[in-house]
Amino acid sequence: MRGTRWTRVVGPALAFSLALQAVTGLCMASFYAPSSTTAWAAVAYIQQEVTLGWFIRGLHSVGASMTVALLALHLVQSIAFGTYATALRKNWILGLALGGLVLAFALTGYLLPWDQKGYWATQVATSLLGETPFVGDYLRRIVQGGGDYGNLTLTHFYALHTMLLPALTTTLVVLHVRWTRPTGAWWPDDAWRDALACALVVAVSYALVVRSHGAPLEGPADPASAYDARPEWYFLPLFQMLKYLPGRIEAIGALGLPLVVGALLLALPRAPRGPAIGIVLALGAGAGALMLRAHLDDRHNEPYQRGRARAEADAKRALELAQKGVPPAGGLAVYDNDPMLRARKLFDAKCAGCHALEGAGEQKGPLLTGWGSRAWLTDFLKQPDAAKYFGNTKKLHQMKPIKAEGEELRALVEWIYAQGGGTFDRALADKGNEIFKRDDCDECHSTDGKSEGVDGAPNFAGHGNLEWLKSLIRNAGIQTLFSEHNEMPKFGPDKLSDDDVAALAGFIARQRS
Amino acid sequence: MTRRRVLEVIVGAVATVISVAIAAPVAAFLTFPTRKRTVSGGDEPLDVARLDALPERKPVRVTVKAPTRRDAWTAFSDVTLGGCWLVRQGDKVIALSTVCPHAGCAVDWDEKGAAFVCPCHDSRFDLDGERQSGPSPRPLDTLDVDVKEGRISVAWRRFRTATPKKEPV
Numbered sequence: 057m058r059g060t061r062w063t064r065v066v067g068p069a070l071a072f073s074l075a076l077q078a079v080t081g082l083c084m085a086s087f088y089a090p091s092s093t094t095a096w097a098a099v100a101y102i103q104q105e106v107t108l109g110w111f112i113r114g115l116h117s118v119g120a121s122m123t124v125a126l127l128a129l130h131l132v133q134s135i136a137f138g139t140y141a142t143a144l145r146k147n148w149i150l151g152l153a154l155g156g157l158v159l160a161f162a163l164t165g166y167l168l169p170w171d172q173k174g175y176w177a178t179q180v181a182t183s184l185l186g187e188t189p190f191v192g193d194y195l196r197r198i199v200q201g202g203g204d205y206g207n208l209t210l211t212h213f214y215a216l217h218t219m220l221l222p223a224l225t226t227t228l229v230v231l232h233v234r235w236t237r238p239t240g241a242w243w244p245d246d247a248w249r250d251a252l253a254c255a256l257v258v259a260v261s262y263a264l265v266v267r268s269h270g271a272p273l274e275g276p277a278d279p280a281s282a283y284d285a286r287p288e289w290y291f292l293p294l295f296q297m298l299k300y301l302p303g304r305i306e307a308i309g310a311l312g313l314p315l316v317v318g319a320l321l322l323a324l325p326r327a328p329r330g331p332a333i334g335i336v337l338a339l340g341a342g343a344g345a346l347m348l349r350a351h352l353d354d355r356h357n358e359p360y361q362r363g364r365a366r367a368e369a370d371a372k373r374a375l376e377l378a379q380k381g382v383p384p385a386g387g388l389a390v391y392d393n394d395p396m397l398r399a400r401k402l403f404d405a406k407c408a409g410c411h412a413l414e415g416a417g418e419q420k421g422p423l424l425t426g427w428g429s430r431a432w433l434t435d436f437l438k439q440p441d442a443a444k445y446f447g448n449t450k451k452l453h454q455m456k457p458i459k460a461e462g463e464e465l466r467a468l469v470e471w472i473y474a475q476g477g478g479t480f481d482r483a484l485a486d487k488g489n490e491i492f493k494r495d496d497c498d499e500c501h502s503t504d505g506k507s508e509g510v511d512g513a514p515n516f517a518g519h520g521n522l523e524w525l526k527s528l529i530r531n532a533g534i535q536t537l538f539s540e541h542n543e544m545p546k547f548g549p550d551k552l553s554d555d556d557v558a559a560l561a562g563f564i565a566r567q568r569s
Numbered sequence: 570m571t572r573r574r575v576l577e578v579i580v581g582a583v584a585t586v587i588s589v590a591i592a593a594p595v596a597a598f599l600t601f602p603t604r605k606r607t608v609s610g611g612d613e614p615l616d617v618a619r620l621d622a623l624p625e626r627k628p629v630r631v632t633v634k635a636p637t638r639r640d641a642w643t644a645f646s647d648v649t650l651g652g653c654w655l656v657r658q659g660d661k662v663i664a665l666s667t668v669c670p671h672a673g674c675a676v677d678w679d680e681k682g683a684a685f686v687c688p689c690h691d692s693r694f695d696l697d698g699e700r701q702s703g704p705s706p707r708p709l710d711t712l713d714v715d716v717k718e719g720r721i722s723v724a725w726r727r728f729r730t731a732t733p734k735k736e737p738v
Contacts, residue, residue: 381644
């Protein structure tokens with residue numbers, strides 16, 4: 057039995073799928089640069105800037121899965137229909153070798169985007185390779201271009217993925233087809249079936265890509281992060297198995313088991329058909345069970361799910377930032393484009409010498425953790441002269457603690473908070489305004505945005521909003537702020553650009569919420 | 570029509586559909602650089618030298634650097650765009666691109682012959698960039714110069730080579 061004419065389309069469809077990978081691969085290679093500083097940025101560029109880049113890359117990714125799936129189907133068929141036994145022995149071996157090459161393609165391609173997923177998942181693969189007895193470390197250094205991951209890892213994987221593996225695969229496919237026993241006239245009796253099968257491959261691939269909006273790209277590889285990597289679905293059985301193998305056995309199992317499976321398949325033509333089918337069924341069932349187990353483990357693993365959510369948020373942010381261009385330092389440096397992060401760095405450089413924020417910085421000027429928030433205002437009003445507020449200044453000690461308590465204090469805080477904008481309770485703020493006047497706060501603090509206060513008491517108009525903060529950073533010694541009592545240095549255009557001041561003001565304003 | 574003919578037509582039709590379905594997105598992808606600028610930034614006049622640092626009627630070679638430039642995915646800062654020759658005549662300065670209009674080699678100043686010389690194919694140009702001899706189809710390309718408060722800025726451009734007309738690329 058050799059199967060029906062329709063079942064014979066799988067081999068040609070598999071070859072077609074490989075050819076399609078070559079086409080989409082060539083497209084991406086034209087826009088890709090394999091180095092640790094450019095790889096992620098280039099793939100982000102393909103994904104976001106290049107016309108239909110997301111589609112071509114999605115097609116390459118779906119195509120990899122499609123190829124592995126067709127490969128498995130092809131293998132199962134040849135066993136089910138008995139062709140594994142009747143075919144030329146050397147062609148059976150060739151077929152298995154091709155299977156290995158397809159998996160090598162998948163493994164090497166996974167690293168190339170240099171994103172979190174590829175970086176961490178491939179670490180596992182190269183670590184295991186390094187565990188090979190005697191030659192492990194040597195092999196690992198050759199494959200990954202040295203002891204550490206870096207530029208040479210990418211150039212090595214790229215050379216394997218786009219040169220060596222395609223050359224080997226093309227050669228073996230040509231031989232594999234040549235050594236296949238002819239089944240009668242191919243043209244046009246089988247050709248039309250093959251053509252339809254190829255059309256189906258294209259249609260299914262396109263549908264999958266459109267449905268998934270292309271292949272995901274994670275954030276740039278970050279060696280300092282805690283990332284919980286997963287391999288592609290076809291490596292999940294191996295991944296899951298590693299969980300069960302402790303210590304030294306792991307190395308033997310991770311490398312030995314695929315070897316045992318390979319040896320079993322190689323020897324299959326020598327086995328009678330009954331046991332042969334038994335072996336393959338057992339292998340398939342084992343792999344399926346491990347895959348299901350891996351899937352279920354993750355679904356019920358809350359820390360993993362939280363990590364996923366974080367990784368997806370990081371990826372989204374990194375891709376947004378990459379649209380402004382990736383700094384020459386590489387993918388990870390996109391986070392420097394983040395205005396908040398930039399502001400934090402500016403703060404560390406310009407402000408932390410006098411102001412404390414989130415545990416860092418000096419205590420010469422007021423604490424900025426939660427600055428201007430209701431909690432900060434409440435605490436400040438009770439002890440304005442504490443060391444963490446104005447206690448360490450020389451000329452701003454005149455304010456006495458506020459006597460109002462409870463609901464009255466809450467109202468006063470609400471009114472001050474309201475001056476800087478944001479959502480507030482109007483009734484409560486109005487009550488606060490009355491207390492402001494009743495307790496004579498207005499003797500020192502003006503609220504009109506023009507008048508100078510007494511002894512450096514700032515004017516409350518706009519207190520805490522962006523413009524107010526910007527003006528304070530530029531020069532806190534103007535008459536509506538601390539006037540001649542000011543001790544904070546001026547930050548004129550020679551020290552901070554308008555953008556820098558805006559970033560810093562935005563950064564501090566965020567402390568209010 | 571014979572059965573064979575029908576099958577042949579089916580194969581042909583399916584193969585055509587597959588080819589178009591693949592070729593269309595691939596073509597759109599690969600021709601992206603013909604529709605979008607992949608390198609940008611540095612088009613504005615860029616500061617290159619002080620006017621009083623230039624000798625009279627003696628060419629000085631300067632490097633034009635852009636403060637920021639976007640090259641495909643990378644956002645560079647302080648990038649060298651190219652070189653130009655500055656020739657001062659009183660308060661007037663002309664800037665000549667160092668790129669030879671013939672085949673794109675870098676022209677040099679020949680002190681003895683008092684001429685710009687292209688080392689590749691021996692085109693020669695005078696101090697104003699006018700062609701004296703050689704295969705160049707046009708004079709040296711002038712660049713827009715701006716002299717303000719004693720500082721010279723040059724808007725660096727690359728022009729199509731091997732054509733009699735000066736066209737930016």
